Amino acid sequence: MKLSDQLPAPQAFYLIDASIYIFQSHFSPNVECFSEEGEELSAVYGFTQFLFQFLRRVKPERIGIAMDESLFCGFRHELCAQYKSNRELPDENLAMQLGACAEICRILGLAAYSSKKYEADDIIGTLSSRMVEFSEQDIAVCIVSRDKDLAQLLKSKNDSLWDYSGNRKRYRADIQNEYGVAPEQFPDYLGLVGDSVDCITGVPGVGPVKAKELLKNYHTLEGVYQNLESISGLSLRGASRLAAVLEEHHELAKLSKTLATIVCDASDEGEGFTNALPSSLKPYAIDSPSFEEFLFKYKFTNNDKDYLLSLAKRT
Numbered sequence: 001m002k003l004s005d006q007l008p009a010p011q012a013f014y015l016i017d018a019s020i021y022i023f024q025s026h027f028s029p030n031v032e033c034f035s036e037e038g039e040e041l042s043a044v045y046g047f048t049q050f051l052f053q054f055l056r057r058v059k060p061e062r063i064g065i066a067m068d069e070s071l072f073c074g075f076r077h078e079l080c081a082q083y084k085s086n087r088e089l090p091d092e093n094l095a096m097q098l099g100a101c102a103e104i105c106r107i108l109g110l111a112a113y114s115s116k117k118y119e120a121d122d123i124i125g126t127l128s129s130r131m132v133e134f135s136e137q138d139i140a141v142c143i144v145s146r147d148k149d150l151a152q153l154l155k156s157k158n159d160s161l162w163d164y165s166g167n168r169k170r171y172r173a174d175i176q177n178e179y180g181v182a183p184e185q186f187p188d189y190l191g192l193v194g195d196s197v198d199c200i201t202g203v204p205g206v207g208p209v210k211a212k213e214l215l216k217n218y219h220t221l222e223g224v225y226q227n228l229e230s231i232s233g234l235s236l237r238g239a240s241r242l243a244a245v246l247e248e249h250h251e252l253a254k255l256s257k258t259l260a261t262i263v264c265d266a267s268d269e270g271e272g273f274t275n276a277l278p279s280s281l282k283p284y285a286i287d288s289p290s291f292e293e294f295l296f297k298y299k300f301t302n303n304d305k306d307y308l309l310s311l312a313k314r315t
Contacts, residue, residue, distance in 0.1 A: 010138040010158050013062040013131045013281060015023035015124045017145030018112070021050045021276075022101050024165065026094065035299040043097040045304065048104050052311040054164065055108070055283070064111040064127050065105050067098070072299040076259050077119050082199050083259055086314050100298055107291050109284030111128040113273035121150060122263035123273045127281075135278050142169075149195070151175045152186035152262055188201040188221040191257030202256045203249045210236055221257050225250060243270075286312055 025046020033045035047106050071090075076083045085279045090098060104113035113123050120260040128141045132155070140158035143150050151161050156173045162169045172183055182187045192211040194202025206214075218224045224231075236242065246253065258267075266274050291312055295305045 003281065009128055010140040011020065011061065011135070012140045012142055013077055013128075013135075013278070014060045014064070014142050014144055015072065015127055016054075016063065017120055017124060017143065017150065018067045018101065018105075019120055020147065021165075022047045023272045025050070028096070028168075033300070033304055036301055037299055039299075040093055041093065041097065041100075041298060041300065041304075044100040044104065044298070045108060045300075045308075046120055047101045048308060049103070049311065050164075052106055052308075052315050053108070056315045060283065060307060061281055062131070064124075064273075064276070066123035066127070066283045067102055067105075067112055067114040069114040070119050071165075073116055076119070079300050080255060080259060082201075085199050085249055099310055100294075104294065107287050107294055109286055110224060111276070111281050111283075112123070112270075113276070115271055115273070117268065118266055118271065121147070124150065124236055125153055125262040125264040126266045127273055127276055130276055130279055131281070140276075148179075149186065149190070149198075149260065149262070151183045152181040153264070181195050181209070181215055183284070187214050187257050187261040188215055188219075188224075190260035191221045191253050192224075194256055195260060198259070200259050202255045203246060204254050205238075205245050210238075210242065220304075221253060224252075279281045286315065 018233055022043050026043035026252060028042070028046065028283060031042050031046040031049075033041040035041055035083070048218055069088060075104055097140045102114065113127070114120075115123060117127075119122070124143060124145075128143070131139055131141060138158075140160070141151060141153070141157070142160050144162050144164050146163040146166060148161075151170070153159070154161060154175065155171055160171050170178070175183045179186075179189070189211050190202065192203050192206045192214065193208055208278045213234060214224050214231070217234065218227050224246065230241045231243040232244075274278070292309070295308060298309070
């Protein structure tokens with residue numbers, strides 16, 4: 001038996017990217033829920049089902065929920081007006097449901113955090129760092145999301161990025177094999193190639209192949225720019241012109257990396273997640289009376305009320 005087989009498994013901390021599962025429910029043709037007055041409740045209905053299923057299946061000892069509240073008002077928009085400019089503000093109904101989703105987390109005894117300045121990714125990044133720093137034992141951070149950008153937060157071999165709906169869990173080695181860069185190189189990689197999903201430009205003309213080769217040789221974006229004179233010697237198509245392109249778009253590359261870098265050390269006063277400790281993520285018992293009040297408040301139909309109450313009893 002190896003020594004590693006004798007060691008206790010690290011305690012798992014689950015950090016959930018809520019928006020993925022809220023919007024998945026909102027837009028899914030398979031999730032449909034309306035109030036007694038005909039107002040749509042699909043997002044909160046599906047998200048609540050997801051939380052019950054997750055709690056029942058995983059039985060987490062530590063869990064935190066990160067919610068987005070900073071659309072068009074976060075610090076990245078101050079740096080770049082075009083950042084995520086392809087998104088739309090939620091309409092009145094969806095805004096109401098987003099508030100209900102935050103409310104249901106508290107009723108289910110789960111720590112949920114949001115911010116006007118920081119995105120859910122930054123909340124997860126800071127929580128992840130704080131859990132590692134303040135835990136008295138080895139821990140494994142499991143980030144529940146399908147957003148590839150969160151891969152940069154996988155620090156140890158036990159950390160994972162879990163696409164829960166797709167039942168796909170990836171570790172550091174999986175990210176390296178899939179994308180050709182180490183998790184910590186993701187901001188450098190996106191600084192070069194950009195990310196159309198978030199309207200991050202990157203360096204025009206630099207695609208995945210060139211970015212991977214540059215980072216293979218120089219490791220970071222800063223390393224690339226410290227070695228512009230040697231780039232022409234790389235076995236890359238167009239290598240002779242690549243240094244000039246990089247130099248021309250240096251500021252754009254730096255900005256793109258900054259936009260793609262998840263904050264892991266937020267310390268602003270008034271932001272609850274910046275002071276979270278491992279004990280903050282301990283789930284509590286469901287507040288059953290408040291859950292029933294919640295269902296009446298949002299006027300769920302009797303059938304949907306009964307179904308959600310049955311899930312609560314089984315969790």
